[in-house]
Amino acid sequence: MDRRSGLSVRLKLTLSYAGFLMIAGFVLLTAVWVFLLRGFPASVFVPNFGNLLRAFDPHNFGPAVFVQAAAVVLLFLLVFGLVGGWILAGRMLKPLTRIADAARLAADGSLSHRIRLPGRQDEFRELADAFDAMLERLEAHVVEQRRFAANASHELRTPLAISQAMLEVARSDPGHDSGELVDRLHAVNARAIELTEALLLLGRSDQRSFTREPVDLSLVAEEAAETLFPFAEKHGVTVETSGDLALTEGSPALLLQLTTNLLHNAIVHNLPEHGSVRIETAARSGFVLLTVENTGDRLSPQQVWTLTEPFRRGTDRVRGEHPGVGLGLAIVRSITRAHDGIFGLAPLAAGGLRVTVQLPARPR
Secondary structure (H helix, E strand, O other), X not given: OOOOOOOOHHHHHHHHHHHHHHXXXXXXXXXXXXXXXXXXXXXXHOOOOOOHHHXXXXXXXXXHHHHHHXXXXXXXXXXXXXHHHHHHHHHHHHHHHHHHHHHHHHHOOOOOOOOOOXXXXXXXXXXXXXXXXXXXXXXXXXXXXXXXXXXXXXXXXXXXXXXXXXXXXXXXXXXXXXXXXXXXXXXXXXXXXXXXXXXXXXXXXXXXXXXXXXXXXXXXXXXHHHHOHHHHHHOOEEEEEEEOOOEEXXXXXXXXXXXXXXXXXXXXXOOXXXXXXXXXXXXXXXXXXXXXXXXXXXXXXXXXXXXXXXXXOOOOOOOOOOOOOOOHHHHHHHHHHHOOOEEEEEEOOOOOEEEEEEEEEOOO
C-alpha cells in the first residue's frame, strides 16, 4: 500500500513533549501572575529587553522584569523540551525498532527469528511476546504444510509408479494376461482416486467453506453405522449405537464424513475376531459429544497422538485389504476444528481406542 511520507513518530512525540512542557510553563507563569502580581498597575508590566540579565538579579526583581524572566524561561523550556523529548522518544520507541526488524525478517521468509524483548511486562513486551507466539505458530504451520506436501507428493507418486511399472511389464510381455493387468490397474487407480478425494476433503474442511445447518449427531451416527454395517460384518466386528439427541450446527456432509471415518477406522483397527465398536452421542451444558470406542491392541499415549498426523496409518495394526490412505483421523481433526470443536484421543486399558469429538451445542 502506497502512502505519502509524513512526520516520524519520534518527531511527533518530541513535538508533543515540547508543546506540553511549553503549555505547562505558560500555565505556571500565568498562575504566578494571577495570584501574586495582578494587583500591580499595568504599566509596570511593559518589558524592557535592553538588559535581560536584570531579570535574574534579586535586587532588581519586580513586576516589570517578570515578563522578561518569563520569556527566558519559556525559551529554555522549549529548547529543553525538544532535546529531552527527542532522547526520551528514542528510548521509548526502541522496542518498536526490534519488532519492526523481526517483521521484516519474517516478511523475507525467516520465521525462526524471535524478538525476546527483555524487561518487565508492559505494552511493548506484550506486543513482542504476541509477535513471537505468532511467529512460532507460523513456523510450525509452514513446517507441517511442507511435510504434508512432501508426504502427499510421495503418496500420489506411488500409484502412478506402480501403474507405469505394470504397463511396462505388459508391453515387454505381449502374451501376459490382460485381464489380471486391468484388475490391478483398476485397484491402483481406485486407490489414487480415494487419496485425491481425501486430500480435497481435507483442504475443504481447513478452509471452512461450508454453510452451517442444524445437525443431530445421533442421526448422523445411525446413518454411518447403517452404511458401514456390511463392512463391519465382513470383518467380524459388531457395531453398537446409543445416545441422546445431540443438536449442533455445521455441515451435514462433513459431519457425516467425520463419523464415517471414525467408524471405519474403529472397524479396521480392531481385533482379528469378535471385535466390537461402540458409538455414542450425548448432550451436555453448552456442547454435544460424539464418542467412538473400539477393541484392539494396547496403545501407549505416545502412539495414540501420532495417529492424527497425515499419512500415519498405523500399519502394524492394519489387517485386511483396506489399509486406507492415512488421512482418516487427520480429516476428523480438521473437520472438528472447522466446527470450533475439540478432538480427543485416549487409549483404553484393555486395548483399543476412545475417540471423542466435542462440538458446540446448537443455541435454542
